[in-house]
Amino acid sequence: MLDKFREECGVFGIFGHPEASNLTYLGLYALQHRGQESAGIAASDGTSVRHHKAMGYVNEAFDSDALAKLPGSLAIGHVRYSTAGESLVANAHPIVVDSVHGQLAVCHNGNLVNAGELRDALVRTGAIFQTSSDTEVVVHLFARSREEGVETAVVDAISQVRGAFSFVMMTRDRVIGVRDPHGFRPLALGRLGDAWVVCSETCALDLIGATYVRDVEPGELVIISKAGLKSIKPFAPARQSQCIFEHVYFSRPDSYVFGESVNEVRTQLGRALAREASVEADVIVPIPDSGVCAAIGYAEASDIPMRMGLIRNHYVGRTFIEPQQSIRHFGVRVKLNPVRSILEGQRVVLVDDSIVRGTTSRKIVRMVRGAGAREVHMRISCPPTLSPCFYGVDTPRRSELIAATHTLEEIRKYLDADSVAYLSLDGLTDAVRGGKSKYCTSCYTGVYPVAFPRDEAAYLQLALKLNPEPAKAETSAPIADLAKQIVVG
Numbered sequence: 418m419l420d421k422f423r424e425e426c427g428v429f430g431i432f433g434h435p436e437a438s439n440l441t442y443l444g445l446y447a448l449q450h451r452g453q454e455s456a457g458i459a460a461s462d463g464t465s466v467r468h469h470k471a472m473g474y475v476n477e478a479f480d481s482d483a484l485a486k487l488p489g490s491l492a493i494g495h496v497r498y499s500t501a502g503e504s505l506v507a508n509a510h511p512i513v514v515d516s517v518h519g520q521l522a523v524c525h526n527g528n529l530v531n532a533g534e535l536r537d538a539l540v541r542t543g544a545i546f547q548t549s550s551d552t553e554v555v556v557h558l559f560a561r562s563r564e565e566g567v568e569t570a571v572v573d574a575i576s577q578v579r580g581a582f583s584f585v586m587m588t589r590d591r592v593i594g595v596r597d598p599h600g601f602r603p604l605a606l607g608r609l610g611d612a613w614v615v616c617s618e619t620c621a622l623d624l625i626g627a628t629y630v631r632d633v634e635p636g637e638l639v640i641i642s643k644a645g646l647k648s649i650k651p652f653a654p655a656r657q658s659q660c661i662f663e664h665v666y667f668s669r670p671d672s673y674v675f676g677e678s679v680n681e682v683r684t685q686l687g688r689a690l691a692r693e694a695s696v697e698a699d700v701i702v703p704i705p706d707s708g709v710c711a712a713i714g715y716a717e718a719s720d721i722p723m724r725m726g727l728i729r730n731h732y733v734g735r736t737f738i739e740p741q742q743s744i745r746h747f748g749v750r751v752k753l754n755p756v757r758s759i760l761e762g763q764r765v766v767l768v769d770d771s772i773v774r775g776t777t778s779r780k781i782v783r784m785v786r787g788a789g790a791r792e793v794h795m796r797i798s799c800p801p802t803l804s805p806c807f808y809g810v811d812t813p814r815r816s817e818l819i820a821a822t823h824t825l826e827e828i829r830k831y832l833d834a835d836s837v838a839y840l841s842l843d844g845l846t847d848a849v850r851g852g853k854s855k856y857c858t859s860c861y862t863g864v865y866p867v868a869f870p871r872d873e874a875a876y877l878q879l880a881l882k883l884n885p886e887p888a889k890a891e892t893s894a895p896i897a898d899l900a901k902q903i904v905v906g
């Protein structure tokens with residue numbers, strides 16, 4: 418397991434193509450990096466919505482028989498990594514219901530911060546939940562809405578949830594794309610001939626030969642039907658808080674996310690890092706694949722050559738069987754192997770996009786030293802990761818984030834590096850259009866744009882940051898006192 422934040426989910430939808438479910442399958446393939454636990458597709462032929470979902474990668478969850486049972490010119494799909502709810506097929510998306518407003522299929526990327534409160538209230542009035550997914554709350558709110566018609570019932574349901582959401586929904590005869598008013602998660606709009614496509618990242622458009630048109634805007638709801646595309650903005654406007662980690666790590670570098678090339682942003686982060694934290698060295702080595710774009714930028718700005726001094730084994734899948742303890746010294750070598758001819762006798766700058774716990778980085782530094790490097794300098798193309806995410810990204814507890822509990826010098830010693838430097842927050846936000854005014858940076862600052870309920874576990878996580886002696890915080894500080902210190906911007 419690499420030491421990274423875990424991706425959230427990927428969503429895809431298409432309206433008006435006879436091969437809708439096959440194209441959705443391909444779109445999910447392109448979005449596989451956003452979730453590997455389960456995959457699902459719902460399709461409609463205009464009369465009814467059918468769906469199939471299963472655990473595993475897209476190619477494990479579907480075969481040609483499963484796709485053949487999903488006819489129609491409308492389809493939506495989802496790849497999931499569970500950020501809320503357990504990893505079970507019942508929690509896989511799409512969630513499909515039959516209600517007084519007709520059938521609705523829902524795919525969600527994000528995390529609803531008030532799902533627990535809403536769920537409790539719904540259960541008290543008789544709702545029976547089938548899953549532990551936060552998304553099911555929206556389905557119940559839709560089914561119970563007293564509004565007339567599908568569109569107004571969808572708006573009514575979504576108006577009651579808070580947090581991060583990019584939804585792709587489908588009824589018998591329309592596909593609906595929605596982005597929360599803060600715009601945490603991406604959602605792109607494209608065209609394939611006369612068909613419309615909505616998806617998390619533009620790499621999915623590229624795979625099916627579709628053209629990127631624009632992003633669904635924060636707070637926008639697009640309804641695609643035989644009448645064409647209708648756009649409405651039914652929610653109160655809010656401060657934009659697009660997830661900057663999409664650019665740092667989550668999204669594919671060949672995607673455009675929030676209207677910008679991920680590759681360009683990442684390369685710019687590397688350039689900025691070289692300007693802020695230069696060091697005398699012979700070679701720049703990316704930690705593949707995550708550090709490659711930033712290393713290219715770092716090499717460009719520092720005028721030091723970049724070489725692939727670490728080679729990644731791309732064929733390590735989930736089926737890798739851990740050997741017995743006695744021969745487990747493979748460590749990170751199963752995934753990465755050093756190239757001695759590049760590293761031996763050299764002063765090496767290792768570039769990566771983030772450090773979460775530091776466990777993998779330490780192994781890599783030692784491996785590079787073992788291959789003969791004279792000096793190893795670690796450079797990270799984002800600021801220290803200090804706080805957990807409550808908006809749809811799986812982060813470890815605060816106590817496990819190395820930067821939350823250690824000084825820079827302690828991190829250097831732990832990693833066994835000659836020096837360590839992170840990019841500054843300004844360096845990060847200057848690399849994206851709109852900077853701080855349009856992006857969420859909570860995992861670097863602890864300033865949260867959307868309040869979340871007084872959930873004990875969440876507050877305990879934050880407490881660790883707010884108390885200068887982290888080890889004591891969980892036992893000594895009363896939650897109510899700590900809660901007063903939480904910053905919600």
Ligand code: SF4
Pocket residue numbers: 601659660661662663805806807808809810857858859860861
């Ligand atoms: S806290 Fe970090 S990972 Fe979560 S939405 Fe904000 S920037 Fe993204």
